Amino acid sequence: MASEFDLIRRHFSRPTRHTDLAGGDDAALWRVAPGHQLVVSVDMLVEGRHFFADTDARDLGWKSLAVNVSDIAAMGAAPRWALLALALPEADEAWLAAFADGFYACAEAFDVDLAGGDTTRGPRNLSITICGEVPTGTAIRRDGARAGDDLWVSGQPGRAALALWHLRDHLPLAAPHRDACLAALHRPQPRTDLGPALRGIASAMLDVSDGLLGDLGHILDASGVGAEIDAARLPEALLVDACADAARARLACLSGGDDYELLFTAPAERRADIDALSQRLALPLHRIGHITPPTQGLRLREADGTAVPLTRNGFDHFTG
Amino acid sequence: MASEFDLIRRHFSRPTRHTDLAGGDDAALWRVAPGHQLVVSVDMLVEGRHFFADTDARDLGWKSLAVNVSDIAAMGAAPRWALLALALPEADEAWLAAFADGFYACAEAFDVDLAGGDTTRGPRNLSITICGEVPTGTAIRRDGARAGDDLWVSGQPGRAALALWHLRDHLPLAAPHRDACLAALHRPQPRTDLGPALRGIASAMLDVSDGLLGDLGHILDASGVGAEIDAARLPEALLVDACADAARARLACLSGGDDYELLFTAPAERRADIDALSQRLALPLHRIGHITPPTQGLRLREADGTAVPLTRNGFDHFTG
Numbered sequence: 050m051a052s053e054f055d056l057i058r059r060h061f062s063r064p065t066r067h068t069d070l071a072g073g074d075d076a077a078l079w080r081v082a083p084g085h086q087l088v089v090s091v092d093m094l095v096e097g098r099h100f101f102a103d104t105d106a107r108d109l110g111w112k113s114l115a116v117n118v119s120d121i122a123a124m125g126a127a128p129r130w131a132l133l134a135l136a137l138p139e140a141d142e143a144w145l146a147a148f149a150d151g152f153y154a155c156a157e158a159f160d161v162d163l164a165g166g167d168t169t170r171g172p173r174n175l176s177i178t179i180c181g182e183v184p185t186g187t188a189i190r191r192d193g194a195r196a197g198d199d200l201w202v203s204g205q206p207g208r209a210a211l212a213l214w215h216l217r218d219h220l221p222l223a224a225p226h227r228d229a230c231l232a233a234l235h236r237p238q239p240r241t242d243l244g245p246a247l248r249g250i251a252s253a254m255l256d257v258s259d260g261l262l263g264d265l266g267h268i269l270d271a272s273g274v275g276a277e278i279d280a281a282r283l284p285e286a287l288l289v290d291a292c293a294d295a296a297r298a299r300l301a302c303l304s305g306g307d308d309y310e311l312l313f314t315a316p317a318e319r320r321a322d323i324d325a326l327s328q329r330l331a332l333p334l335h336r337i338g339h340i341t342p343p344t345q346g347l348r349l350r351e352a353d354g355t356a357v358p359l360t361r362n363g364f365d366h367f368t369g
Numbered sequence: 370m371a372s373e374f375d376l377i378r379r380h381f382s383r384p385t386r387h388t389d390l391a392g393g394d395d396a397a398l399w400r401v402a403p404g405h406q407l408v409v410s411v412d413m414l415v416e417g418r419h420f421f422a423d424t425d426a427r428d429l430g431w432k433s434l435a436v437n438v439s440d441i442a443a444m445g446a447a448p449r450w451a452l453l454a455l456a457l458p459e460a461d462e463a464w465l466a467a468f469a470d471g472f473y474a475c476a477e478a479f480d481v482d483l484a485g486g487d488t489t490r491g492p493r494n495l496s497i498t499i500c501g502e503v504p505t506g507t508a509i510r511r512d513g514a515r516a517g518d519d520l521w522v523s524g525q526p527g528r529a530a531l532a533l534w535h536l537r538d539h540l541p542l543a544a545p546h547r548d549a550c551l552a553a554l555h556r557p558q559p560r561t562d563l564g565p566a567l568r569g570i571a572s573a574m575l576d577v578s579d580g581l582l583g584d585l586g587h588i589l590d591a592s593g594v595g596a597e598i599d600a601a602r603l604p605e606a607l608l609v610d611a612c613a614d615a616a617r618a619r620l621a622c623l624s625g626g627d628d629y630e631l632l633f634t635a636p637a638e639r640r641a642d643i644d645a646l647s648q649r650l651a652l653p654l655h656r657i658g659h660i661t662p663p664t665q666g667l668r669l670r671e672a673d674g675t676a677v678p679l680t681r682n683g684f685d686h687f688t689g
Contacts, residue, residue, distance in 0.1 A: 069406060073591065074511050075443040075575055076410035076501070081401045086389060089484070090396035091498060093454035095491030123395040134413035134454075134496045164409070167496075171415030176454045176487075176496035178411060181396070190394050255395055271393065 058168060060149040065162035067129045077165040079130055085182040088126040092117050096173035106144045108235040109175075110151025115237045116258065117179035118159045119309040122244030123256035124190070126183035130164040131156065134178075136171035159241050187248045194253035194272035194314040200338040201251075201323065203240055203311045206261055207288045207298065208233035210305020214297070226291035237309040242330050247313060250322055254313035260304040262359060264312055265347065272314075275345040278303075278338035278359070281352045303359075314340055378488060380469040385482035387449045397485040399450055405502040408446040412437050416493035426464045428555040430471025433495050435557045436578065438479045439629040441501035442564030443576035445509035450484040451476065452498040456491035479561050507568045509633070514573035514592035518634040518660040521571075521643065523560055523652060526581050527608045527618065528553035530625020534617070546611035557629040562650050567633060570642055574633035580624040582679060584632055585667065592634075595665040598623075598658035598679070601672045623669075623679075634660055 058072075065071045070078040081087055092113075096102055100109055114131060121128040133152070137145075156163055161179070212234035214220035215227065222230055239256070247254060253272055257264050269276055280299075288298035315323060320336070327334040338350075349357045378392075385391045390398040401407055412433075416422055420429055434451060441448040453472070457465075476483055481499070532554035534540035535547065542550055559576070567574060573592055577584050589596055600619075608618035635643060640656070647654040658670070669677045 070508075070510070075440040076408045076446070076499075078444075078503075078508055079407040079409060080505065081407055083403060087399040087401055087407065087500075088396045089399060089450075089452065089500075091452040091454045091485055091487050091496070093456055093487045093489050093491075093494070093496060095456050095489055095494075098489060098491055120395040124398075126396070130409075132409065132411040132498060134411045134498075136413055136415050136494060165411055167411050167413045169413050169415055169418060171413075171418055171494065172492035174413070174415075174456060174491065174494045174496075176411070176413060176494075178452060178498045179396075180407075180409075183398075185400065188390075188398055190390070192394075 060145050061133060061163055061166060063153055063163065065164055066160070068162045068164040071162065071164045079164060082182050084185055086185050086188065088121050088124050088181040088183050088188060089178070090117060090120040091176065091178045094175040105235070106147035107151035110148040111155045111236050113175050113177055114152050114155040114161065115239050116309060117177050118155070118161060118241060119237065119239035119256040119258070121179055121181035122239050122241045123254055123311060124181070124183060124188045125244050125248040125251070125254065126181040126188060127245055128159055128161045128179060128181040128241060130162050130180045132178040133163060133166040134176040135166065135168050136174040137168070138170065138173060159239060189247060189251050189254040189313070191253050191255055191268050191271035194268050194274050194340045196274055196340050196342045197317065198252050198314040198340040199317055199320065199336050200276055200278070200340060201313050201315060202257070202261060202335050202337055203243055203332060204308070205233070205284055205287060205333070206257055206308045206310045207301035207305045209237070209307035210301040211288060211292055213307070220292060220297070222291050223293065226287065230291060233308055237307065239309055240311045243311055243326070243332060246326055246330070250319050251313040251315045254311055257306065257308055257310045257312050259306045261312060262303050262347070268312070268314065269347060273343055275341040275343050275347060276338055277341050277345065277348045277350050277356070279350050282335060282337045284333065284335045380465050381453060381483055381486060383473055383483065385484055386480070388482045388484040391482065391484045399484060402502055404505055406505050406508065408441050408444050408501040408503050408508060409498070410437060410440040411496065411498045414495040425555070426467035427471035430468040431475045431556050433497055434472050434475040434481065435559050436629060437497050437499035438475070438481060438561060439557070439559035439576045441499055442559050442561045443574055443631060444501070444503060445507060445564050445568040445571070445574065446501040446503035447565055448479055448481045448499060448501040448561060450482050450500045453483060453486040454496040455486065455488050456494040457488070458490065458493060479559060509567060509571050509574040511573050511575055511588050511591035514588050514594050514634040514660045516594055516660050516662045517637065518572050519637055519640065519656050520596055520598070520658040520660060521633050521635060522577070522581060522604070522655050522657055523563055523631045524628070525553070525604055525607060525653070526577055526628045526630045527621035527625045529557070529627035530621040531608060531612055533627070540612060540617070542611050543613065546607065550611060553628055557627065559629055560631045563631055563646070563652060566646055566650070570639050571633040571635050574631055577626065577628055577630045577632050579626045581632060582623050582667070588632070588634065589667060593663050595661040595663050595667060596658055597661050597665065597668045597670055597676070599670050602655060602657045604653065604655045
């Protein structure tokens with residue numbers, strides 16, 4: 050057992066950049082930059098629930114870290130360190146090598162040190178702790194949205210949902226979009242450039258993991274506000290092109306999870322700053338609505354001007 | 370599902386002392402003291418391997434945190450924050466309430482904030498991340514032992530092993546000692562006063578989780594040294610009293626795990642400081658041997674002056 054799991058550990062012993070001591074002692078030693086808070090999150094992924102036994106191990110390695118990196122970006126912080134605790138039914142060398150490859154590819158892409166961990170035998174379970182840094186007092190939380198703020202979303206929400214429906218339900222996807230949708234699902238790109246750049250601009254922010262409406266609900270709850278989404282401003286064109294089904298495209302955009310785009314609010318007077326940021330990062334930033342007083346709840350303003358009340362899980366006429 | 374697991378989370382939402390933001394956002398926010406390094410460890414505990422389905426949930430809550438706190442103490446650091454990621458086959462309210470009680474009892478005893486976590490359905494698995502602080506550059510690592518240093522152990526190693534043998538193999542234990550042995554096994558007391566007090570005194574340190582000899586081996590490997598243990602100085606008297614079996618007592622003392630005492634080395638000129646510390650903390654500190662050049666390996670000097678080579682797993686004539 051010991052030597053078998055020593056072998057496993059060797060897959061996770063690459064050099065670090067932000068770490069004074071990564072392994073080989075009772076604990077790791079990290080140095081947080083002066084004047085910074087530590088930003089910390091943990092995520093537990095269970096086989097059969099969050100991923101399947103036949104999930105590509107390289108994709109799983111990438112995604113299990115990427116979704117955690119996204120949590121740090123969503124606070125406006127820079128990711129620095131990850132810990133990986135891993136339970137495996139057996140030491141499957143090929144699986145491990147592939148998982149480690151994907152994990153480190155993501156770590157290197159987003160400048161994260163794997164700086165500690167644990168390995169044990171057991172039903173397959175990945176517990177990833179991610180830590181980042183943010184200048185003290187500047188983290189972008191969920192509770193800062195105010196009535197009148199604009200509502201923004203980054204990039205292209207909805208592609209991961211189209212990919213999932215493609216794989217699970219054989220939803221046809223047009224060839225030029227299929228790979229991009231599958232990549233969004235399997236290799237999400239956390240918005241680590243955008244998140245920190247929105248410090249001092251965004252009033253509230255989170256990453257879209259469960260769907261735009263559901264996650265927007267967390268901002269509304271935490272901030273005590275409502276919101277109105279402007280249907281004409283939703284980035285649906287590419288989704289419609291991909292699946293040739295406007296209703297599906299809207300469902301993917303508003304209720305599809307797993308894209309890890311950033312959803313944020315900002316005062317209207319920051320529009321020019323946000324448009325400039327979009328240019329600088331070469332990343333579309335869509336102003337999809339605005340924050341309202343809490344009494345107005347969550348509504349969708351259709352192109353014809355009618356306002357449809359929304360539940361946070363989507364539209365009854367789509368999902369019913 | 371969601372509401373069921375929301376219920377779970379309510380068991381783990383007590384106030385924090387060292388934490389700017391513990392929950393309810395993408396990540397927690399912690400402030401590390403200026404001039405300090407962060408000390409970080411993670412431990413994954415799997416049902417059927419690290420604990421059993423019928424383990425008392427209160428004891429499990431205590432111990433799962435205590436063994437992690439011990440890792441921080443063993444670096445000479447102060448524990449501050451814990452994250453708990455928990456997979457459970459179902460939301461068993463009584464089990465959760467008891468587990469949370471034990472966990473928080475330990476957290477309060479050692480001044481640790483539960484400052485983040487995750488909960489999911491799955492085969493029972495506890496992944497605990499512990500973080501502490503240490504003044505930069507002062508952590509006590511495993512690699513600082515030098516030939517000529519004294520070898521010390523705190524408290525009473527061996528009691529947890531006697532308790533395990535009592536429960537598993539019906540080893541009779543004398544009544545006055547039985548409860549203390551069971552408490553050592555179920556409610557280990559990490560040495561959070563001693564660990565930080567040894568900064569600037571100890572040259573190497575770790576906590577005894579797998580047995581004194583085995584863990585001493587980690588110091589010898591990391592420091593590139595050997596060691597000689599003086600049999601007459603081993604704290605065996607209480608163990609012999611408890612089990613009335615000198616051979617068992619020695620095996621418990623040298624190879625029994627799970628006591629979480631601190632094993633450390635220090636230059637001989639610090640003996641008076643260490644004895645004074647023992648007085649101040651009302652904690653026995655036993656000078657059980659000394660560090661040697663690496664060529665001498667690991668030896669036990671018997672009371673009659675003969676030297677017995679040791680393997681790190683114990684004595685062949687005990688375990689064979």
